[in-house]
Amino acid sequence: MPVTLDSRDADFETAFRALLEAKREDSPDVDATVAGIIADVRKRGDAALIELTAKFDRLDLSAETLRISAAEIAEAVEQVSQKERKALETAAERIRAYHTRQVPNDAQWTDPDGATLGWRWTPVSAAGLYVPGGLASYPSSVLMNAVPAKVAGVGRLAMVVPSPDGVLNPLVLLAAQIAGVDEIYRIGGAQAVAALAYGTETIPPVDKITGPGNAFVAAAKRRVFGKVGIDMIAGPSEILVIADGDNDPDWIALDLLSQAEHDESAQSLLITTDADFGRAVAASVEKYLQTLERRAIAGASWQEFGAIITVPDLDTAAALSNRIAPEHLELCVADPTALSEKITHAGAIFLGQWTPEAIGDYVGGPNHxxxxxxxARFSSGLSVLDFMKRTTLAQMSPDALRAIGPAAEVLARSESLEAHGLSVTARLRKLNG
Amino acid sequence: MPVTLDSRDADFETAFRALLEAKREDSPDVDATVAGIIADVRKRGDAALIELTAKFDRLDLSAETLRISAAEIAEAVEQVSQKERKALETAAERIRAYHTRQVPNDAQWTDPDGATLGWRWTPVSAAGLYVPGGLASYPSSVLMNAVPAKVAGVGRLAMVVPSPDGVLNPLVLLAAQIAGVDEIYRIGGAQAVAALAYGTETIPPVDKITGPGNAFVAAAKRRVFGKVGIDMIAGPSEILVIADGDNDPDWIALDLLSQAEHDESAQSLLITTDADFGRAVAASVEKYLQTLERRAIAGASWQEFGAIITVPDLDTAAALSNRIAPEHLELCVADPTALSEKITHAGAIFLGQWTPEAIGDYVGGPNHxxxxxxxARFSSGLSVLDFMKRTTLAQMSPDALRAIGPAAEVLARSESLEAHGLSVTARLRKLNG
Structure with a gap:
């Protein structure tokens, strides 16, 4: 059984804090190894990639076979069933429709002083997408990373995915094809991140790298940050469900388990206004844990990090939720919209009992x-904006410079930046004859 | 003399690459020291802050005097001249007006499948602003960081600024007051970043830290990234001016020098279609370098990293500029708007001869x-968005779940995530009777 708490108990605050601060991930310190791998790829390029891939993935490559050929992709994707292809296409279409609305607007205006101001958004020229191999190689993640990049207008989207022992994942390749990925390389780990950031003879460098990965990939992304842009360094997944007593305990149990089955470090939390309902959910979780394919993983996660918290009212639930700042938040209550308005920190909100979090993982439209x-206290999910950047624009008319130039002169002088001031003074002298 | 190049020369590509790759900053490796300081502040809180401030700033503090009191601030800001106060207010007002336009819109819509989708932006609850002490303690930087935070709706904005030997900078305190900073602490270095990220007995933690600093501050920001959000890790400043021959060489020389005077590692580049004009600018730079207060710094920067590049036409200028992806780009040409449309990577563009970059440092409105x-190939200047985050929203109607749920079931199964699929299946079973 996971921990059960009641917000009215005397020791609740202590127990809740422990829950918030639970260290769920013990990242091994692989930084020195990763630094060595990056230096090697920078120095020896393709040769280093080939050597490291032979070592880690037991796969012999040449400069010619680093990239997965169009023929190989075509052959692999033929193995995907029509049903799966259709599902991927539905997902891609819905993700594309949602993200297209995120494309930001440019702006330009002239203010009362005569200054024309504005900004313009432009896409990143080239982006790289890391896709893990093995168990965590999810076609849905390919869509969630690649579609926003293409909606943003990224010209060149390169994907890296390790293929241990040469095994390709047809669904991952099909997702890449549907999303419009331009190049796919069969490399992984820190060496793949280094190749994307610095380039090799065969792989031109990119400007931004996104996508999930293991501790080596995360450390490599941290190291190349600055040389290129990166997305967040994601930790284990988590869900918080806020539910009143008027729900099917099985549904909520399955929602909690759908996080728990990801990873032993995942966290599933339930806050409910109905202690009996909480007990019913706990019983249902135990029931499903008898039969689920991934019951070992899900059980470990639930046992170690799960919790059921009873609260007197939904205001308390919202307040606790804002302290948790959950990645995924389900609001299974009579008026989910009203409750959602009290939520200040959450990655994604799923409103009402017909919106299980799994919908958001695949076909809802918002990014997963x-x-x-x-x-979520300070950052957002992946979006089109992650693949764009904003250039600010300013143009002074002579009148505008006359109006605001003197203030700039004063501030430049007060900061002891003489040339700053003189660059304005020289122009004002001309204007003022 | 700095390097002079012509894009038509045979060895241009080699020389231009060298310019792009010039390592301008030799960051000392202070990471181990910084890790120790952060651990100390996490462990001992105020006591560590007080000890480190005594050591580095020669200043004896107590828990009661870590924060600069309202009375001290009032006394300090009285020393500021009316002229300087007025200039700061003009700057703040213009920065506020510009950034107010950046406040993003929320969105909500229902799609043809019956899914209600959208997103909502909310401010970060608490932000921390680092302000350097000494020579680089710029009141304009206080405005550029604090105003966007307050426009975003940040509830609590805490500022840290070291005061070596107890000396306060009245202009910095006034800028903080004008911008609406809520708390100011007289601490600096990695210890101040640690206090903001983790909190102490006296200083509550924040969620996001922005602002410039030295190598210790930069290393500390990198280390606390993840626990809190951070802005970029800024390097030395740079400017690229693209100018035709129809400009006053003195103006362009002063624009180049206004970057060079920041820092010996700053970089000032001129691309011109007129080689004679380029020579006239070079001569003017030498002239000003005889008299400028900061001629030692500006001269070293210009000598070491400056360059004048002659090109046959503005298209070539734009192409080179996009490879440079400059922080600041001045377009001093007959039709700056037309040229700006060819620019794909730049932090900020200043259009036309009446818009010296220094205007943008202080009073233009856009962020500096x-x-x-x-x-700038992959990131943007500071904005209101840096102090906000987006929560995505999704609500399925029963019809929507019926329409798209089956695709989610298929994909969950193909990713071997059984509970994901079952959470949809259980609901569809109810819907389909």
Missing amino acids: VLPTARS | VLPTARS
């Missing part, structure tokens, strides 16, 4: 790459 | 915290 580990 | 070191 979301801030974990309470980082 | 901008991506350096070619990072």
Whole structure:
């Protein structure tokens, strides 16, 4: 059984804090290894990639076979069933429709002083998408990263995905094809991140790298940050369900388990106004844990990090939720919209009992790459904006310079930046004859 | 003399690459020291802050005097001249007006499948602003960081600024007051960043930290990233001026020098279609370098990293500019708007001869915290968005779940995430009777 709490108990605050601060992930310190790998790829390029891929993925490559060919992709995707292809296309279409609305507007205006101001958004020229191999190689993640990049207008989208022992994942390749990925390389780990950031003879460098990965990939992304842009460093997944007593305990149990089955470090929390309902959900979780394919993982996560919290009212639920700042938040209550308005920190909100979080993982439309580990307090899920950047624009008319130039001169002088001031003074002298 | 190049020369590409790759900053590796300081502040809180401030700033503080009191602030700001106060107010007002236009819109819509989708932006609850002490303690930077935070709706804005030997900077305190900063602490270095990120007995933690600083501050920001959000890690400043021959060489020389005077590592570049004009600018720079207060700094920067590049036409200028991805770009040409449309990567563009870059440092309106070191390829200047985050919203109607749920079931199964699929299946079973 996971921890059960009641917000009215005397020791609740202590127990709740422990829950908030639970360290769920013990990242091994692989930074020194990763630094060595990056230096090697920078120095030896393709040769280093080939050597490291032979070592880690037991796969012999040449410069010619680093990239997965169009023929190989075509052959692999033929293995995907029509049903799966259709589902991927539905997902891609819905993700595309949602993200198209995120494309930001440019702006330009002239203010009363005569200054024309504005900004313009432009896409990143080239982006790289990391896709893990093995168990965590999710076609849905390919869509969630690649579609926003293409909606943003990224010209060149390169994907890297390790293929241990040469095994390709047809669904991942099909998702890449549907999303419009331009190049796919069969490399992974820190060496793939280094290749994307610095380029090799075969792989031109990109400007931004996104996508999930293991500790080596995360450390590599941290290291190349600055040379290129990166998305967030994601931690283990988490869900908070706020539910009143008027729900089917099985549905809520399955929603909690759908996070727990990701990873032993995942966290599933339930806050309910109905203690009996909470007990019914706990019983249902135990029931499903008898049969689920991934019951070992889900059970460990639920046992170690799960919790059921009873609260007297939904205001208390909202207040606790804002302290948790959950990645995923389900509001299974009579008026989810009203409750959602009290939520100030959450990656994604799923409103009402017909919106299980799993819908958001695949076909809802919003991105499933979301801030974990309470980082929804200060960051957002992946979006089109992650693949664009804003250039600010300013043009002074002579009148505008006359109006605001003197203030700039004063401030430049007060900061002891003489040339700053003189660059304005020289122009004002001309204007004022 | 700095390097002079002509894009038509045979060895241009080599020389231009060298310019792009010039390592302008030799960051000392202070990471181990910084890790120790952060651990100390986490462990001992105020006591560590007080000890480190005594050591580095030669200043004896107590828990009661860590924060600069309202009376001290009032006394300090009285020393500021009316002229300087007025200039700061003009700057703040214009920065506020510009940034108010950046406040993003929420969105909500119902799609043809019956899914109600959208997003909502909310401010970060608490932000921390780092302000350097000494020579780089700029009141304009206080405005550029604090005003966007307050426009975003940040509830609590805490500022840290070291005061070596107890000396306060009245202009910095006045800028903080004008911008609406809520709390000011007289601490600096990695210890101040640690206090903001983790909190102490006296200083509640914040969710996001912005502002410039030295190598220790930068290393500390990198280390606390994840626990809190941070803005960019800024490198030395740079400017690129693209000018035709129809400009006053003195004006352009002063614009180049206004970057060079910041820092010996700053970089000032001129691209011109007129080689004679380029020579006239070079001569003018030498002239001003005889008299400028900061001629030692500006001269070193110009000598080491400056360049004048002659090109046959403005299209070539734009292409080179996009490879440089400059922090600041001045377009001093007959039709700056037309040229600006060819620019794909730049932090800020200043259009026309009446818009010296220094206007943008103080009173233009756009932010002066901008991506350096070619990072305009993938990132943007500071904005209101840096102090907000987006929560995505999704609500399925029963019809919507019926329409798109089956695709989610298929994809969950293909990713071997059984509970994901079952959470949809259980609901569809109810819907389909």
